[in-house]
Amino acid sequence: MRPLTDDETKVLFEKLTKYIGRNIAHLIDRPDEPYCFRLQKDRVYYMSEEIMRRATPVGRRNLVALGVCFGKFTKTGKFRMHITALPYLSQYAIYKVWVKPNGEMPFLYGNHVVKAHIGRVTEDMPEHQGVVIFNMADVPLGFGVSARSTVDMRKVDPTGIAVFHQADNGEYLREEDTLF
Amino acid sequence: MGRRAKNKQDVPLPLNQEKATGKVTKGLHDKLKHDATRSRKHDSAALKNKSANSGRQPIEKLSSSSSSVTKPSAKKPSAKKRAPEPDSDSDEEIDDESGGEVSGEDAVMRDVDDGGWDNAPMESDSDVGEESDEMDEFDSEDDEAVSQMPLSLLESDDDDEDDDEDEEDDSDDSMAGGVESYDEFDTDDDEAGPVTFRDMEKRSRKLDKQRQQIEESADQELRTAGAVVAGERELFTLPSLEQIEAEKEAPLDLSQIQLRIQEIIRVLNNFAELRAPEASRHDYLDQLKRDMCFYYGYNEFLMDKLLELFPVSEAVEFFEANEVARPVTIRTNTLKTRRRDLAQALINRGVNLDPIGKWTKVGLTIFDSPVPIGATPEYMAGHYMIQAASSFLPVIALAPQESEKVLDMSAAPGGKTTYCAALMKNTGMVVANDANKERERALVANVHRLGISNTVVCNYDGREFPKVMGGFDRVLLDAPCSGTGVISKDASVKVNKSQDDIDMLTHLQKELILSAIDSVNADSPTGGYIVYSTCSVTVDEDEAVVNYALSKRPNVKLVDSGLEFGAPGFTSFRGRKFHASLALTRRFYPHAHNMDGFFVAKFKKLSNKIKVSEDSFVVPTGSGAKTKQKKKKRKTAD
Numbered sequence: 101m102r103p104l105t106d107d108e109t110k111v112l113f114e115k116l117t118k119y120i121g122r123n124i125a126h127l128i129d130r131p132d133e134p135y136c137f138r139l140q141k142d143r144v145y146y147m148s149e150e151i152m153r154r155a156t157p158v159g160r161r162n163l164v165a166l167g168v169c170f171g172k173f174t175k176t177g178k179f180r181m182h183i184t185a186l187p188y189l190s191q192y193a194i195y196k197v198w199v200k201p202n203g204e205m206p207f208l209y210g211n212h213v214v215k216a217h218i219g220r221v222t223e224d225m226p227e228h229q230g231v232v233i234f235n236m237a238d239v240p241l242g243f244g245v246s247a248r249s250t251v252d253m254r255k256v257d258p259t260g261i262a263v264f265h266q267a268d269n270g271e272y273l274r275e276e277d278t279l280f
Numbered sequence: 281m282g283r284r285a286k287n288k289q290d291v292p293l294p295l296n297q298e299k300a301t302g303k304v305t306k307g308l309h310d311k312l313k314h315d316a317t318r319s320r321k322h323d324s325a326a327l328k329n330k331s332a333n334s335g336r337q338p339i340e341k342l343s344s345s346s347s348s349v350t351k352p353s354a355k356k357p358s359a360k361k362r363a364p365e366p367d368s369d370s371d372e373e374i375d376d377e378s379g380g381e382v383s384g385e386d387a388v389m390r391d392v393d394d395g396g397w398d399n400a401p402m403e404s405d406s407d408v409g410e411e412s413d414e415m416d417e418f419d420s421e422d423d424e425a426v427s428q429m430p431l432s433l434l435e436s437d438d439d440d441e442d443d444d445e446d447e448e449d450d451s452d453d454s455m456a457g458g459v460e461s462y463d464e465f466d467t468d469d470d471e472a473g474p475v476t477f478r479d480m481e482k483r484s485r486k487l488d489k490q491r492q493q494i495e496e497s498a499d500q501e502l503r504t505a506g507a508v509v510a511g512e513r514e515l516f517t518l519p520s521l522e523q524i525e526a527e528k529e530a531p532l533d534l535s536q537i538q539l540r541i542q543e544i545i546r547v548l549n550n551f552a553e554l555r556a557p558e559a560s561r562h563d564y565l566d567q568l569k570r571d572m573c574f575y576y577g578y579n580e581f582l583m584d585k586l587l588e589l590f591p592v593s594e595a596v597e598f599f600e601a602n603e604v605a606r607p608v609t610i611r612t613n614t615l616k617t618r619r620r621d622l623a624q625a626l627i628n629r630g631v632n633l634d635p636i637g638k639w640t641k642v643g644l645t646i647f648d649s650p651v652p653i654g655a656t657p658e659y660m661a662g663h664y665m666i667q668a669a670s671s672f673l674p675v676i677a678l679a680p681q682e683s684e685k686v687l688d689m690s691a692a693p694g695g696k697t698t699y700c701a702a703l704m705k706n707t708g709m710v711v712a713n714d715a716n717k718e719r720e721r722a723l724v725a726n727v728h729r730l731g732i733s734n735t736v737v738c739n740y741d742g743r744e745f746p747k748v749m750g751g752f753d754r755v756l757l758d759a760p761c762s763g764t765g766v767i768s769k770d771a772s773v774k775v776n777k778s779q780d781d782i783d784m785l786t787h788l789q790k791e792l793i794l795s796a797i798d799s800v801n802a803d804s805p806t807g808g809y810i811v812y813s814t815c816s817v818t819v820d821e822d823e824a825v826v827n828y829a830l831s832k833r834p835n836v837k838l839v840d841s842g843l844e845f846g847a848p849g850f851t852s853f854r855g856r857k858f859h860a861s862l863a864l865t866r867r868f869y870p871h872a873h874n875m876d877g878f879f880v881a882k883f884k885k886l887s888n889k890i891k892v893s894e895d896s897f898v899v900p901t902g903s904g905a906k907t908k909q910k911k912k913k914r915k916t917a918d
Contacts, residue, residue, distance in 0.1 A: 147733065148733075150709070154685070154709055154736070154749075155738075157748055157749050158748060159748075162738050162739045162748075163737075163738055163739075164717075164720050164723075164737040164738060164739050165724045165735075165736075166735065166736040166737065167734075167735075167736075168733045169724075169728060184728040187731050204657055208657060208660060239657070239658075241657070269657070269660035269729075270660055272660055272725055273654075273655060276721055279725065280724040280725060280728075
């Protein structure tokens with residue numbers, strides 16, 4: 101477990117900004133207690149400093165996880181968000197897409213969101229922007245990247261892709277072996 | 281959407297019947313039910329015979345024994361009217377009466393006649409005949425109760441308080457003469473008033489009483505007819521040595537074995553009368569053990585262990601319960617949703633569910649579901665966790681408080697850990713440890729899925745605590761065990777456990793429990809508790825381990841676990857004496873509580889120092905004590 105280097109921090113924050121924009125400040129300056137990011141075996145974890153301090157006695161080889169995993173750095177130095185970051189992403193997301201009940205399961209099985217399944221979209225969403233996907237009951241299901249802006253989306257035919265799939269709750273079951 | 285389950289428990293059998301055989305599976309249940317009805321029929325048949333012999337006498341007997349509630353004074357007119365009727369008619373009715381369960385329905389009918397339509401007794405009489413013929417077909421009292429309700433027309437007097445008096449009056453009346461005996465038929469008419477919520481309870485109590493009396497009379501009847509029955513039943517004899525040898529070559533089929541098990545249990549329950557003179561109790565038990573090993577597929581070692589634990593008939597219940605899967609239960613993740621909302625969401629998916637019980641506010645039992653319960657969108661969103669009811673218990677006993685530091689020593693797959701974190705509302709810190717790296721994947725996945733952010737997951741041998749970390753407010757040790765409580769989940773336990781395994785496990789458990797105790801900070805303002813639990817029912821892994829901890833660590837004591845149900849732990853077992861406070865521990869059995877076999881003990885740590893002699897103390901490492909002394913206790917030495 102170690103703090104992130106400047107480069108890593110930059111990559112991580114750039115990625116996060118795609119989803120939560122300026123709300124990233126809320127992750128770092130929290131009113132309740134100070135939180136921090138830590139790197140452990142390529143993975144980035146987000147936890148309160150209290151927990152971080154208390155976990156220091158745990159050896160590097162024995163530490164499996166702490167706090168919430170946000171994602172991992174790939175071998176090429178890019179950052180890949182994991183579904184486990186969803187609670188924070190959904191809390192601070194700027195652009196949101198709500199899918200109808202009939203589109204819930206297709207998305208949870210790892211498919212892109214097609215236009216026919218969209219129930220509601222945030223206004224003025226640009227193209228290729230990180231979006232968090234909710235069902236109509238406001239339960240976050242996953243996140244992805246918008247394929248079209250809100251304006252363009254109206255013109256697409258119903259089977260056209262509206263949001264590219266990146267991560268969904270179904271990965272807890274499908275990817276349990278590789279996710280952690 | 282109906283929330284009633286199809287596979288709910290069947291109607292309970294009479295207690296004595298069930299006890300006598302000690303069996304609860306479906307097949308046996310049916311058989312018992314059949315027996316019960318047969319005995320009842322036998323009873324009524326006997327009555328019928330008698331009635332044929334002695335005219336009205338049996339009615340008096342039946343009704344005076346079956347109906348406690350009587351109002352003779354109010355019913356005189358009806359009796360008078362009935363008296364002059366022709367004999368043939370009354371005979372027929374007598375048969376009806378005795379064939380049916382109670383005289384209740386007819387009584388009501390007649391009262392209706394008398395009270396309401398005085399001028400038309402004849403046609404109503406024929407009605408009565410038909411009605412009661414129909415009634416003959418039903419043997420259950422419930423039918424009777426139902427049939428009474430709509431007929432209620434007359435007054436509803438309160439006569440609970442003078443039941444006994446009435447009964448005496450009754451017998452007096454009936455002795456006075458045959459005419460009077462018709463009063464008996466009017467006895468039940470007090471119940472004929474309109475059914476209101478106010479008197480419903482009383483009515484049902486009355487019905488219960490009637491039923492009890494009927495059963496008593498049935499029992500009595502059986503006993504008097506016992507001589508005949510005993511003559512019919514051939515005496516059960518144990519197989520000879522040659523037969524046993526022959527069976528080893530070519531085993532009997534299961535139904536015969538099952539029959540023999542039942543026979544032996546019957547003999548053992550009434551040993552003095554039913555034994556064969558040359559066979560000892562030991563012979564019977566040996567044969568029983570052999571048969572049960574074969575029938576249920578246990579190895580001899582485990583069978584011995586379990587038979588030590590229960591009386592024979594209860595042991596059979598235990599084995600039977602192990603053949604049936606426990607219901608699937610889920611725990612609501614209170615960090616993300618509420619139980620009511622979750623139940624509604626699942627019901628909308630067609631799931632049949634109910635709360636587990638009064639003792640938990642977060643548990644739901646799933647009866648059946650058209651969708652896989654471990655793959656619904658709610659599950660993936662972390663709204664609930666599939667978790668056995670029994671594994672709620674240690675966490676309830678631990679009762680972690682907000683912003684405490686809690687250690688779960690063997691955490692995977694995380695049911696208890698996540699429950700702890702949910703109770704702490706994601707504050708403080710939960711250290712989830714497990715020795716098995718593969719199982720920790722599931723642990724991490726569950727922790728993240730349920731949205732828990734206050735955990736540290738680490739991979740140590742539990743015995744390395746408190747060297748790694750100490751000073752916890754509470755420690756939960758769900759020790760690795762032989763799994764004799766969860767045979768219904770993993771039947772391989774039946775055959776793959778031996779004394780060596782148990783020895784190895786108990787040794788590990790003893791080491792772990794000392795580590796757990798040493799990891800706790802006794803000076804914690806809110807905590808200082810340790811909960812030890814296993815999913816095993818053997819005394820070696822439960823009470824013996826706790827007793828060992830009490831003797832090795834005099835600075836802990838057992839406290840009440842806060843679980844209001846469950847059997848108390850043993851304070852002595854087959855000559856071994858345990859500490860008296862072991863009665864505070866709790867045992868749970870599959871046959872008694874419909875959850876996995878489980879054991880929970882809760883300790884409170886009183887001091888961080890262990891008093892060795894008058895003036896020397898030992899302070900184990902890591903307990904969070906400020907003043908550490910030089911002498912250190914080696915944890916693994918024990």
